[in-house]
Amino acid sequence: MPIKTSHIRTRLYHALRSQYSRTSGLLLFGLLVSVPVAAENQDSYSQWECRAAADGSWACGERQMSGRAFPRPKHPEPVIPPEDSGPDVRVANNLDWVEEKALTDEEREKMATGCCGAYIEPKRDYEDAEMDPADAPMRVASASTEVEQENIARLRGDVQLTQGYRQVRSDSATADQNTRIVNLEGNVQFREPGLLVTGDSAQINMDSKDMQIEQAGYLFHESGVRGTATQAKRVDDVFYIDNATYTTCEPGSKAWRLVSSKLNINPETGIANARHVRLEVQDIPILYAPWIRFPIDDRRASGLLFPSFDIGDENGIDYAQPIYLNLAPNYDATITPRYIQERGPMAEVELRHMSKLTNTILSGAFLSDDDGGDDRDDDPTEVFNTRDFQGEDRWLVNLNHLGGIGKRWETRVDYTKVSDSEYFRDLDNATLEVNSQTYLRQLVSASYRTDHWLFGIKGQEFQTITDDPNRIDQYQMLPRLEARGNYRLGDFVFNLQNQFTAFDHDDDNDILPGYLQGETFFEDEKGTFVTGDRLRLDYGLTWDKQWAWGYFRPSVTLKHLSYNLDNPVLGQTDDSPSVTVPVGVIDTGLFMERDTTMLTGFTQTFEPRLYMVHTKYEDQSDLPDFDTSQMTFTYNQLFREDRFIGGDRIGDTEQVSLGLTSRLVEQSTGIEWLRASIGQIFYLSDRYVSLNPNLSKSFLKGLDDPDDLNRLQRDIAADLLRDDSAYAAEFALRLSEHLRFQADVLYDEDDSELDRGNASLRYNDRNNKIFNLSYRYNRRVPRLSDIGNQFIEIDSDIEQADFSTFLPISRSWSLIGRYNYDLTNSRDLETLFGFQYESCCWKMSIISRRWLDRNDYILLPDEDLEHDNGVFFQIQFKGLAGSGSKVESILQDGIYGYEPQSNY
Known part of the structure; x- marks a missing residue:
C-alpha cells in the first residue's frame, strides 16, 4: 500500500536524527520548512512509495505521478550556513x-x-x-x-x-x-x-x-x-x-x-x-x-503621590496627601487634602496646562475657620497678636502663565494673592527666604518683537504681606506701555526707549505719619501719595568700535522725563513737571595677555578699563518717586551711567571710573582658574540729585558741617559730596574641578571702614557632595523709628555666617546640615540637621529644623524673637510614584547647589 509523502519525510527524519549534532538540529528544523518533494507548476511530479521488503525493512523509491504537486505553505526560510553554531x-x-x-x-x-x-x-x-x-x-x-x-x-x-x-x-x-x-x-x-x-x-x-x-x-x-x-x-x-x-x-x-x-x-x-x-x-x-x-x-x-508629614510648634501635626490626576497629555491636576492639627482641615489645588505655545499653572488653597494655631509662645496681653486668626477663612490664589513660546509675541501672568499677611508663615512652613518676603507681585503683560522693535503693555501691583508700620503698599502700574527700538548700521548703534506709565495707589488720600525715604520716615515731613502719569524717553547713539586687542565705545543719550500728576509733590506747585538731560559716555578698554613664567600651560590677561560719564545737573525736586531707588554699589556699578534704578531720576555726575581685571586661563581647555578685579570712581564735581527732598542743591552747597544732620541724611550728603567712591573688588578662584572660592569687597578709604564684604567657599561634585561656607557683611544706614513718641536710630547692619552641607558618608547614607548665624545680634537664624538614606528602590529623609520667626512689631535688635521648631519627614518608594516635598524645598533653599536626584 502506498505511503503518503509526509510519512516518508517523517521517517527520513527519524532515520537521520541520531546522526545530527546541535548544528545538525538547526539544519533539520530548516528542512522541515524548506525542502520540496516535487517541483510545483509541472504536468507531472515525483512521489515516494515505500513497501515492506521480505526481510521486514522498507523498500522505497520514486514514482512519477501525473498532474501537479499539492502546493505547500511558504514560511521564512532559516538562513544558517553549515559552519554556524x-x-x-x-x-x-x-x-x-x-x-x-x-x-x-x-x-x-x-x-x-x-x-x-x-x-x-x-x-x-x-x-x-x-x-x-x-x-x-x-x-x-x-x-x-x-x-x-x-x-x-x-x-x-x-x-x-x-x-x-x-x-x-x-x-x-x-x-x-x-x-x-x-x-x-x-x-x-x-x-x-x-x-x-x-x-x-x-x-x-x-x-x-x-x-x-x-x-x-x-x-x-x-x-x-x-x-x-x-x-x-x-x-x-x-x-x-x-x-x-x-x-x-x-x-x-x-x-x-x-x-x-x-x-x-x-x-x-x-x-x-x-x-x-x-x-x-x-x-x-x-x-x-x-x-x-x-x-x-x-x-x-x-x-x-508621596505624602508630606511635618511636626511643628505652632501647627502640631501637618499631614498632606497629594492626589495626582493625569487628565490629558498636555494638562493635569493635583488635589491635596491637608490636615493641620492646630488649625483644621484645608485643601490645595494645582492645575497645569502646557501646549506648544503656552505654559500655565493655576493654584489655590483654602482653610475654613482657622482654629488659630498653638500660640503658647505669645503673650495674650500683647496689643498686637499677629498669629491669632481664629475663626477666619484663609486662602491663597496663584496664577503663572507664559505664552508665545518660540514666537515673536509673548504673554505673561504672575499673580499671587493671599488672605492675610501671615499666611506663608503660618501655613506654608517655608524656608527663611520665603518667610522674609514682604511683597507679592501681581503682574499681567503682553509684548511683540520685530527685528528692531519690542512693543509691550504691562499692568502690575503688589500685595504687602508685612505688618511693619514703617512699610507701605507700593504703587500700581496700570498700565505701562513700552516701545524699545535697536538699530545697527555698521559700527553705529541706535537705541530708542519709549515708556509711558500710569501710577495709582490705594491710599492716595491718606495722610502719612511722615515722608518715606527707602524704608524710613522723616519726622519733620508730612505728605500724601502722589499719583499720575509718567513719560520717559531715552534716545541714544553709540559708536561701537572693536578690535582683537580692545574696544572704544563713545555714546551720547538724550533723556527726557515728563509727568501729568493728580496733585503736585509736597512743597511744589507744578503738577506737570518735566526735565531733559543730555548724557555723554566714553567706554574703552584693552585686552592684553602673556604666557605665565611660573605656571606652564597658562595665559595671564590684563584688562584695564576706562569709563567716563558726564551728565548735566537738572533740578528734579518737583518730580515724584514712583518706582525708583539707588542701586547697590558693586564692582559692576563702576561702569554704569546712572546710579538710580527706576524711571523717576536722572543722576547728575561728572566722573571717571578706572578698573582692572586679570585672569588666569588654562590654554588647553580655556578654563578660567582665577579672576581678580579692582576699581574706583573719581568724581570731578559734586552731585546733587537724590531721592531726599531735604537735600536740595542749595542746601548741600551751603552745608557747613554734615554732622549737624541725622545719620541717614549725613550719610547721603557725604556720599553726594565726596571726591571718590569706595574701592570695589571681586575675586574668584577655582581651587579644583569642584571647589570654588569667591569674594567681593567694598572698602571706604575715607572712613577706613568695610562697607560690604562677601566671601564663600563652595564644593559641589557630581555625587551631590556639597559643602558651603560663607560670610557676608553689609553696613547699612540705620533705621529711624518712632518709639514712645521719640525717633531713635536702630542699627541695620547685616553680618552673618552660613554653613551648609549635604555629605554622603557611604553609598546610601548622607548627612544634612545648615547653621545660619546672625553675628550682628548674636542669635541663630536657622539650624538644620538631618540625614538621608537612599537605596536602589527607596529613599528616606528626616530633618529637624529651628528657624527665627518673623515678628513685624519687634523693632529693636535686643528684643527677643521667638524660634519655631519642626521635624520634616519624607519617604519615597522609587518606581511606585513621585512627588515634590517640603523636605526637597527646604534643602534646595537652604543648601546652595543642592538638586534632587532622579529616582530612575
Missing part, C-alpha cells in the same frame, strides 16, 4: 543583575544613586539581531530534534530560538510551523529589548508578541521594575499578570513590594494598573488599596 541566548543569571565591581566605567556612571549594581541586558551579537521578528528568519538550536508529524518538531536539551531581536531559551520545546506557536517547558527565558521574562512553561506566538508564561518572573531593564506571577500574559504589548508582585529593589531585597491579585503593565504608556493591592515593607503589609494606577517610569500617571 546557531544562536546563543545568554542565561539570565540573577535577573541580569551585575555587581558594581563587574560594571564598565560607562555602566557605573549610569548606575542609580544608592545602588551596588545594575540590571545589564546581555548584548545580541548574532546575525539579524536588530531586525523586527516579523521580517527575520527563525533560528533554532538544541541538543536533539525529532519530528512527530508534518511541520511539528520537538526539541530537547538547551533549546535556543531567535527571530530578529526576540530570544527564547528553555529545556525543551515543541514548534508548530503551521500555527507559528512554540510551547516551551523548563527554565523558560524570553527576551526582547529591555524585557526579560522567566517561567516554568510558556506558549509563544512567533509571528506576534503574544505569549503566556506560567510561574513567571519579569524584569524591565530600563526602569528596574521586576516581579513574579503565577501566570503572565502579553497581548498586544500589554502584560496581564495574575497574583503579581512588583518592586524596583535589587534581587534579594525585601525593602518594599506591591502584591496584587491582578496587575496590568503597559510599557508603551509607562502605566500600571493593579487591583486588590497591598504594600509590604520587609514582608509586613502596611497599606491596602482596592485599585491603584501608577507609572513604571518617570512618565505621568494618575494616583497618589
Whole structure:
C-alpha cells in the first residue's frame, strides 16, 4: 500500500536524527520548512512509495505521478550556513543583575544613586539581531530534534530560538510551523529589548508578541521594575499578570513590594494598573488599596503621590496627601487634602496646562475657620497678636502663565494673592527666604518683537504681606506701555526707549505719619501719595568700535522725563513737571595677555578699563518717586551711567571710573582658574540729585558741617559730596574641578571702614557632595523709628555666617546640615540637621529644623524673637510614584547647589 509523502519525510527524519549534532538540529528544523518533494507548476511530479521488503525493512523509491504537486505553505526560510553554531541566548543569571565591581566605567556612571549594581541586558551579537521578528528568519538550536508529524518538531536539551531581536531559551520545546506557536517547558527565558521574562512553561506566538508564561518572573531593564506571577500574559504589548508582585529593589531585597491579585503593565504608556493591592515593607503589609494606577517610569500617571508629614510648634501635626490626576497629555491636576492639627482641615489645588505655545499653572488653597494655631509662645496681653486668626477663612490664589513660546509675541501672568499677611508663615512652613518676603507681585503683560522693535503693555501691583508700620503698599502700574527700538548700521548703534506709565495707589488720600525715604520716615515731613502719569524717553547713539586687542565705545543719550500728576509733590506747585538731560559716555578698554613664567600651560590677561560719564545737573525736586531707588554699589556699578534704578531720576555726575581685571586661563581647555578685579570712581564735581527732598542743591552747597544732620541724611550728603567712591573688588578662584572660592569687597578709604564684604567657599561634585561656607557683611544706614513718641536710630547692619552641607558618608547614607548665624545680634537664624538614606528602590529623609520667626512689631535688635521648631519627614518608594516635598524645598533653599536626584 502506498505511503503518503509526509510519512516518508517523517521517517527520513527519524532515520537521520541520531546522526545530527546541535548544528545538525538547526539544519533539520530548516528542512522541515524548506525542502520540496516535487517541483510545483509541472504536468507531472515525483512521489515516494515505500513497501515492506521480505526481510521486514522498507523498500522505497520514486514514482512519477501525473498532474501537479499539492502546493505547500511558504514560511521564512532559516538562513544558517553549515559552519554556524546557531544562536546563543545568554542565561539570565540573577535577573541580569551585575555587581558594581563587574560594571564598565560607562555602566557605573549610569548606575542609580544608592545602588551596588545594575540590571545589564546581555548584548545580541548574532546575525539579524536588530531586525523586527516579523521580517527575520527563525533560528533554532538544541541538543536533539525529532519530528512527530508534518511541520511539528520537538526539541530537547538547551533549546535556543531567535527571530530578529526576540530570544527564547528553555529545556525543551515543541514548534508548530503551521500555527507559528512554540510551547516551551523548563527554565523558560524570553527576551526582547529591555524585557526579560522567566517561567516554568510558556506558549509563544512567533509571528506576534503574544505569549503566556506560567510561574513567571519579569524584569524591565530600563526602569528596574521586576516581579513574579503565577501566570503572565502579553497581548498586544500589554502584560496581564495574575497574583503579581512588583518592586524596583535589587534581587534579594525585601525593602518594599506591591502584591496584587491582578496587575496590568503597559510599557508603551509607562502605566500600571493593579487591583486588590497591598504594600509590604520587609514582608509586613502596611497599606491596602482596592485599585491603584501608577507609572513604571518617570512618565505621568494618575494616583497618589508621596505624602508630606511635618511636626511643628505652632501647627502640631501637618499631614498632606497629594492626589495626582493625569487628565490629558498636555494638562493635569493635583488635589491635596491637608490636615493641620492646630488649625483644621484645608485643601490645595494645582492645575497645569502646557501646549506648544503656552505654559500655565493655576493654584489655590483654602482653610475654613482657622482654629488659630498653638500660640503658647505669645503673650495674650500683647496689643498686637499677629498669629491669632481664629475663626477666619484663609486662602491663597496663584496664577503663572507664559505664552508665545518660540514666537515673536509673548504673554505673561504672575499673580499671587493671599488672605492675610501671615499666611506663608503660618501655613506654608517655608524656608527663611520665603518667610522674609514682604511683597507679592501681581503682574499681567503682553509684548511683540520685530527685528528692531519690542512693543509691550504691562499692568502690575503688589500685595504687602508685612505688618511693619514703617512699610507701605507700593504703587500700581496700570498700565505701562513700552516701545524699545535697536538699530545697527555698521559700527553705529541706535537705541530708542519709549515708556509711558500710569501710577495709582490705594491710599492716595491718606495722610502719612511722615515722608518715606527707602524704608524710613522723616519726622519733620508730612505728605500724601502722589499719583499720575509718567513719560520717559531715552534716545541714544553709540559708536561701537572693536578690535582683537580692545574696544572704544563713545555714546551720547538724550533723556527726557515728563509727568501729568493728580496733585503736585509736597512743597511744589507744578503738577506737570518735566526735565531733559543730555548724557555723554566714553567706554574703552584693552585686552592684553602673556604666557605665565611660573605656571606652564597658562595665559595671564590684563584688562584695564576706562569709563567716563558726564551728565548735566537738572533740578528734579518737583518730580515724584514712583518706582525708583539707588542701586547697590558693586564692582559692576563702576561702569554704569546712572546710579538710580527706576524711571523717576536722572543722576547728575561728572566722573571717571578706572578698573582692572586679570585672569588666569588654562590654554588647553580655556578654563578660567582665577579672576581678580579692582576699581574706583573719581568724581570731578559734586552731585546733587537724590531721592531726599531735604537735600536740595542749595542746601548741600551751603552745608557747613554734615554732622549737624541725622545719620541717614549725613550719610547721603557725604556720599553726594565726596571726591571718590569706595574701592570695589571681586575675586574668584577655582581651587579644583569642584571647589570654588569667591569674594567681593567694598572698602571706604575715607572712613577706613568695610562697607560690604562677601566671601564663600563652595564644593559641589557630581555625587551631590556639597559643602558651603560663607560670610557676608553689609553696613547699612540705620533705621529711624518712632518709639514712645521719640525717633531713635536702630542699627541695620547685616553680618552673618552660613554653613551648609549635604555629605554622603557611604553609598546610601548622607548627612544634612545648615547653621545660619546672625553675628550682628548674636542669635541663630536657622539650624538644620538631618540625614538621608537612599537605596536602589527607596529613599528616606528626616530633618529637624529651628528657624527665627518673623515678628513685624519687634523693632529693636535686643528684643527677643521667638524660634519655631519642626521635624520634616519624607519617604519615597522609587518606581511606585513621585512627588515634590517640603523636605526637597527646604534643602534646595537652604543648601546652595543642592538638586534632587532622579529616582530612575
